Amino acid sequence: MDEVIRLRGVCKRFRLRTHRASLFGALRSALGGGASTRPLLALEDVSFSIGRGEKVGVIGGNGSGKSTLLRLVAGIFQPTTGEVAVAGRAAGILQAGAGMHRDLSAADNAQLVGALLDLSRAEVRRKLPEMLAFAGLESFAHAPLRDFSFGMIQRLAFSLLRAAAPEVLLLDELLSGADEAFGHKAAAELAAAGDQTLLFASHDLGLVRRLCTRTLLLQHGRLVAFGPTGEVLARAAALSA
Amino acid sequence: MSASLRRVVRLAAAFSIAGFKAKDQRSVLGFLWSLLNPLLLSVMLFAVFRESLGRGQTGADYFLYVFAGAVVWNFFVMATTVGSASLLVRAELLRNVAFPAEVPVYGDLGALTLQYLVELVALFAAALLLGARPSWTLALLPLVVLGQLAFACGIALVLACFCVVARDLQHVWAMVTRALFFATPVFYSADLAPPALRRWFVWNPVGGAMEATRALCRGGMPAPSDLVVPLAAGLSTLLAGWLVFRAAAPAIIEKA
Numbered sequence: 001m002d003e004v005i006r007l008r009g010v011c012k013r014f015r016l017r018t019h020r021a022s023l024f025g026a027l028r029s030a031l032g033g034g035a036s037t038r039p040l041l042a043l044e045d046v047s048f049s050i051g052r053g054e055k056v057g058v059i060g061g062n063g064s065g066k067s068t069l070l071r072l073v074a075g076i077f078q079p080t081t082g083e084v085a086v087a088g089r090a091a092g093i094l095q096a097g098a099g100m101h102r103d104l105s106a107a108d109n110a111q112l113v114g115a116l117l118d119l120s121r122a123e124v125r126r127k128l129p130e131m132l133a134f135a136g137l138e139s140f141a142h143a144p145l146r147d148f149s150f151g152m153i154q155r156l157a158f159s160l161l162r163a164a165a166p167e168v169l170l171l172d173e174l175l176s177g178a179d180e181a182f183g184h185k186a187a188a189e190l191a192a193a194g195d196q197t198l199l200f201a202s203h204d205l206g207l208v209r210r211l212c213t214r215t216l217l218l219q220h221g222r223l224v225a226f227g228p229t230g231e232v233l234a235r236a237a238a239l240s241a
Numbered sequence: 242m243s244a245s246l247r248r249v250v251r252l253a254a255a256f257s258i259a260g261f262k263a264k265d266q267r268s269v270l271g272f273l274w275s276l277l278n279p280l281l282l283s284v285m286l287f288a289v290f291r292e293s294l295g296r297g298q299t300g301a302d303y304f305l306y307v308f309a310g311a312v313v314w315n316f317f318v319m320a321t322t323v324g325s326a327s328l329l330v331r332a333e334l335l336r337n338v339a340f341p342a343e344v345p346v347y348g349d350l351g352a353l354t355l356q357y358l359v360e361l362v363a364l365f366a367a368a369l370l371l372g373a374r375p376s377w378t379l380a381l382l383p384l385v386v387l388g389q390l391a392f393a394c395g396i397a398l399v400l401a402c403f404c405v406v407a408r409d410l411q412h413v414w415a416m417v418t419r420a421l422f423f424a425t426p427v428f429y430s431a432d433l434a435p436p437a438l439r440r441w442f443v444w445n446p447v448g449g450a451m452e453a454t455r456a457l458c459r460g461g462m463p464a465p466s467d468l469v470v471p472l473a474a475g476l477s478t479l480l481a482g483w484l485v486f487r488a489a490a491p492a493i494i495e496k497a
Contacts, residue, residue, distance in 0.1 A: 014495060075339040078491055091339070098337040101259055103266040108259060115255035116338050118248070144266070 003087070004168060004197045005050040005073055010082035012043040012068050012221075042068040044221045046082070050214075052167075053194055057212035057229060058201040059236055064218040066201040070094055070170045073199060088197075091117050092161065092170025096154040096177070102146040106137055106156055109145055113157070117164035127163045135159040136182070150177040158186055168197045176204065187211050205233055249341050256348020261355045275356045276363050279315045283308040286428040294429045301371040309458055310427035312364050313451040316357045317393055318418050323349050324397025325404050325411055332405075332497040342490045343483070346401050350394050357386070361454075368458040376460035381468065385453045388471035392446050395478030398486040402493050426451065446474035 015037040043065045050056050058066045071077045072084050074092060099116050100109045107128060114124035132138045135155035145153065154177045161169065169190070175183050190198055190211055202208050208215060208229060215232040217225040217239075225235045265271040286307045287295070295303035327345040328335060335342060361382070365375060404410045425448045431439060442448055443466050450471040453463035 071336070076336065077495060094337040095333060099334045101263050103263045104259060108262060112255050112259045115252050116340055120251075121255075 002052040003049050004052045004054075005048075005087075005090075005199065006083075006085045007049070007072070008047050008083045008085075010043055010046045010072065010079045010084060011041065012065075012072060012077060013080040014040045014042055016040045042221050043072070043079075043218075046218075046221075046223045048216065048223065048226050050197060050199070052197055054214060055190065055198040055200065055212045057208035057215035057232075058199060058218065059203070059205065059208060059215060059232070060218035061240075063220075065221040066218055067094065067172055068221075069216075069218065070172050070199060070201055073168070074170050086168060088167030089118070090168035090170060091164060091166035092172070092199075094170060094172040096150070096157045097145075100145055100153065100157075103144055105142045105144055106132065106148075107141045109156070110160060113160050114164070117160060117166070119160075119164055124163075131156075131159040131163050134162065134185075151179060151182075154178045155182055158182075162186075162189060165193070165196065167195070168199070169193075170199050172201045173203070175207070176202075183207070205236075209233060245341070249344060249347070252340060252344045253347035253351055256344060257351025257355065260348055260352030264352065264356070272359075275359055279308070279311040279360055280363075282311040282315065286311065290428050294433065305368055305371055305373065305458060306430075306455060307428050308367060309364055309455045310425075310451050312357075312360045313389065313447065313454050314422065314425065314427045315360070316353065316389060317447050318422075320350050320353050320390070320393035321396045321400060321414065321418065322411075323353060324393065325400035325414055327397070328401045328405050328493060328497055329408070335494050335497045342494055343398060343486050346394070346397050346486075350390065350397060354386070354390055361386075364454075365458060373458055374460045375458065378460065378462050379457055381453070381463065382457055384468060384472060385450050385457070385463075388446065388468075388473075388475035389450045391475030391479040392450075392471065395475070395480070395482030398479075398482035402486050402489045405493050405496050421447070443470060444474075446471040446478075449474075 016039075017037050046065075046069065058069060060066050068077065070092065071094065072079055073086055074090055074094065075084075075086070076094075099113045101112065104112070110128055110131060111121060111124050114121075119127075128141070129138070132141055135152075135158070137152060137156060137159075140148070140152070148156070154175065158175065158178070161171075175186055178186070187207060187210060190196075190200075198211070200208065200212060212229050214227060215225075215229040216223060217232050217236050219239065224239070225232045265274055268274060270277070283304065287304050290307075291300065291303060295306075298306065324346050327349045328342065331345045334345075365379075368375065400410060400414055425445055426434075426442065431442045431448070431452075434442065449467040453467040453471065456463040456467070
């Protein structure tokens, strides 16, 4: 199987502010009176590889490094040390609604987010009816986004991703606000996309079990397990017991 | 054009169109606000300074002088102020979608340029109504606009990345532009300034663009320095701003 995502010894360190930004704090730091930030190791020595077409879950508690991992694979963040290699186009919307404008219609937002997902204006125009139909939003094409519920925004975002069909799809809790019927429809779509590699971070372990053949378990920024989903979920349950 | 440059252009166009469409979506007067802002400033300046600074010019000439100044100045201030906040207001997007971080700045400036073009149409329409006769020299207008856009964009790129680290810079910039307003011949003629200051005016790219726009409004030929200085300053500021931005971009996204 072709290797599509490879991480080797990846560490990601952030600087966290220790107190509110202030003129006094800035002056104190400038004069050597103590640092105003402290390091946070979000990911520590993470290595794994994923083959073409694999559906891989990413699980772990809050702050375990799931979103940071997805951002590194997406190319949004650069690793502090180590190497991230992705073959092909990786795209995802790691937060539903990111990039969308509340005052614009669904059709206008489709053009805006479509551009971020490398779809041309003509492609978006052509695919828009099908996108809206998949999301069940045909009658909302010209309604401003501020009139949409969170679940409707998630459905629109997912339909856009589906139309963009990137080789590597990154999802971070994208379906958590959508209704059950749409969740099933979307999961079926993801499972059917044979060549598309999926990295899916979620707290919905049932969905991870249904969708993913292998799963990564992160804890405090470290990769503690990577293997068949059933085994990793059992390990996660044992760790949290 | 390389694939990455094509992507930046395509994304900037998408951001510009979206920004232009969204700008006045929920206001009653909508698009008219684009015209009212410089028009009201012009009327105010005209009413206050007509007798003192507009002496020697007809009322129509002085109004056109002030209107052109207000339109050009308004673009510079709006472009640098809105551009300085481009990354701050899109922190969520920058942290969740992979795309070149400078695109929001280009997109915001693109939307403001579309608005500026409408204001320029209103300015030239006013010039016609007030008896001015624009000529072939109007063909030079794109060069003048290009210089202004490049100058504002270079400044906005630098402000946008440093405002992510220190928002204080927005307040500093507001004070700088207030001081620059009085150091730029928006409502007074450069000839009225003290001789010691006057020789520096030629190096003010915004003032140069203003004088060039006024000349084009009247159908005249702008002074060569009013064409060359804004264009050269604009392109070099854009290059410098872009280099600073590219060096700072990876750290900016994590701090946004």
